[in-house]
Structure formats: C-alpha cells, structure tokens
Amino acid sequence: MWDIIVFVEAKKLKEINWVGSSLDDLKDSPDSVKDDVGYSLYEAQQGEMPTKGKLLKGLPGVVEIKTDYQSNTYRTVYTVKLADSLYVLHFFKKKSKKGIATPKPDIKLIKSRLKVAQDLAKELK
Numbered sequence: 001m002w003d004i005i006v007f008v009e010a011k012k013l014k015e016i017n018w019v020g021s022s023l024d025d026l027k028d029s030p031d032s033v034k035d036d037v038g039y040s041l042y043e044a045q046q047g048e049m050p051t052k053g054k055l056l057k058g059l060p061g062v063v064e065i066k067t068d069y070q071s072n073t074y075r076t077v078y079t080v081k082l083a084d085s086l087y088v089l090h091f092f093k094k095k096s097k098k099g100i101a102t103p104k105p106d107i108k109l110i111k112s113r114l115k116v117a118q119d120l121a122k123e124l125k
Contacts, residue, residue: 013045015085017120019113022076025091029074036067037076037091044078044086056102062089062114064102075102077110082121089113 026037040050044063056062061081067074073094080086090110095103102110 011046013042014047014080016041016045017085017087017117019087019089019117019120020109022088022091022113026076026088029091029093030069033067033069033074037065037074040065040067040076041078041086041088044080047080056110058107059110059114062110075106077102079114079117082117083124085121085124087114087117087120089117 026034029037036052040052043050044053049063050065052067053063053065056064056077062077062079065076065078067076075090075092075094076088077090078086078088090106090113092106
C-alpha cells in the first residue's frame with residue numbers, strides 16, 4: 001500500500017492596513033458583524049471578491065462589504081488597488097432610513113482616506 005502526499009501551495013495573504021478610525025470603529029460593532037467583516041476581508045486578502053462585497057460606484061477599485069445585523073446595516077469600505085496590500089478606508093453603521101446609497105458625508109470621508117492610503121502606499125514602496 002502506498003501513501004500519497006499532496007502538497008498544496010498556500011496563497012500569500014495581502015497585508016491589511018487600517019486607515020483612520022476604521023479598526024476602532026469595527027471593534028465597537030457587534031461580534032457577528034466583526035465575524036462577517038473579518039471573513040470578507042480574508043476573502044479579499046486571498047485576491048477574491050468577497051461574497052458580501054460589491055464595487056462602490058464612482059470610486060474605481062474600491063469595494064464595499066455590506067453586513068446586516070438585527071435591523072441595522074454596517075458597511076466596510078476598502079481598496080486593493082494599492083501596492084500588494086488591502087487598505088480598509090471606512091467602517092460605519094448606515095444610519096439613513098431611505099435609499100441604499102452610501103451617504104454623502106461617508107463618501108467624502110472615504111475619498112479623503114483613499115488619498116491617505118495612496119500616500120501610505122507610495123511611502124511603503
């Protein structure tokens with residue numbers, strides 16, 4: 001009888017960089033939200049589009065993860081288009097009761113943090 005050994009090459013995970021208060025904001029969320037976001041970011045670290053992710057309109061290369069918990073919706077916004085890292089730009093609980101669009105103040109914050117992430121990526125090169 002022969003034993004067969006199979007070697008599987010592990011994918012190198014992309015490093016996660018947290019911009020602004022995104023990590024602290026996530027830490028303040030319910031545990032099931034943290035679990036969902038953590039798994040989605042893990043999928044992104046492997047180079048995959050997260051199951052709960054979609055491209056954010058108007059911002060090329062920026063992905064939004066939507067997580068529902070009880071009657072609340074939480075969003076995590078990140079980009080992978082900078083170097084070989086993943087930059088989490090914003091995490092927030094969506095407060096708007098009407099529409100599905102990301103509120104304008106959050107879009108403004110995401111854009112400013114994207115610029116910060118771009119500067120960080122240049123420094124790390």
